[in-house]
Amino acid sequence: MRFAKGHGTENDFVILPDPDGELQVTEETVRLLCDRRAGIGGDGILRVVRTSALGETLAPAARTAERAEWFMDYRNSDGSIAEMCGNGVRVFARYLLHAGYVRGDRFEVGTRDGAKGVVIEPNGDVTVDMGRVERQGASSAKLARQVVHGAQISVGNPHLACEVEGPVADVDLTQLPELDAEAFPQGANVEVYTETGPGVLEMRVYERGSGETRSCGTGIVAAAAAATPEGEGATWRVRVLGGECTVYLDASGARLSGPAVIVAEGETVLV
Numbered sequence: 001m002r003f004a005k006g007h008g009t010e011n012d013f014v015i016l017p018d019p020d021g022e023l024q025v026t027e028e029t030v031r032l033l034c035d036r037r038a039g040i041g042g043d044g045i046l047r048v049v050r051t052s053a054l055g056e057t058l059a060p061a062a063r064t065a066e067r068a069e070w071f072m073d074y075r076n077s078d079g080s081i082a083e084m085c086g087n088g089v090r091v092f093a094r095y096l097l098h099a100g101y102v103r104g105d106r107f108e109v110g111t112r113d114g115a116k117g118v119v120i121e122p123n124g125d126v127t128v129d130m131g132r133v134e135r136q137g138a139s140s141a142k143l144a145r146q147v148v149h150g151a152q153i154s155v156g157n158p159h160l161a162c163e164v165e166g167p168v169a170d171v172d173l174t175q176l177p178e179l180d181a182e183a184f185p186q187g188a189n190v191e192v193y194t195e196t197g198p199g200v201l202e203m204r205v206y207e208r209g210s211g212e213t214r215s216c217g218t219g220i221v222a223a224a225a226a227a228t229p230e231g232e233g234a235t236w237r238v239r240v241l242g243g244e245c246t247v248y249l250d251a252s253g254a255r256l257s258g259p260a261v262i263v264a265e266g267e268t269v270l271v
């Protein structure tokens, strides 16, 4: 089976081209492909399938995805399905261009959170219109060595974005965060962030289904939203372990911009 490998600020993905929806991607397959020793290695999988060949009924809120020719079927490295992946969309867009599946510098990608508009910037960065960012109140999480408090935010998928004092490097993210199950019945991604200068955040993330990763696009947007007073617009540069992205927040929602690259292509015998 053909595959590619790509990343957006080192949030890395195994890309499976499956235009006609012929692959059976099981949880076990995903775990094996994402395994960094026994497989190819990645934080998740991006299956590249024509929306018309998806073979899945989308939730009513995601039906706008049907107008996009290509659908990003995203899976976390543990095999679970997530509604959205911000860096995934950016890498997916880069792959569509690389493979010649799309042309031009503006197109849409279908996701389980609906259609997302993508723009290829003159400097090569990929910007995705993430749509609405929903603030849902406050909650907390128990980490390995501390309890953190923050904002419950939906960017299509669930987040708890927590401002911490001191460097984010000091936060122990080695263990699965314990969350309030009533607030997060489907689990959540947990971000810790601190403001290091005007318009600049530093962030780390423990991703649902993947553990600590070096970047998370939806998490970057959630942290930027949590750091912005409600009702206000803002632009944030968000530094993560794998690089930096920029978030533009306004009344219509959020845009996420940053690098996205394809680093390898080949064939795997794992599937």
Ligand SMILES: N[C@@H](CCC[C@H](N)C(=O)O)C(=O)O
Pocket: 011, 076, 081, 082, 083, 084, 085, 086, 087, 088, 157, 158, 189, 207, 208, 209, 210, 213, 215, 216, 217, 218, 219
């Ligand atoms: N890395 C992604 C988020 C992937 C999904 C997440 N782990 C979840 O389960 O919600 C991003 O760049 O947004």
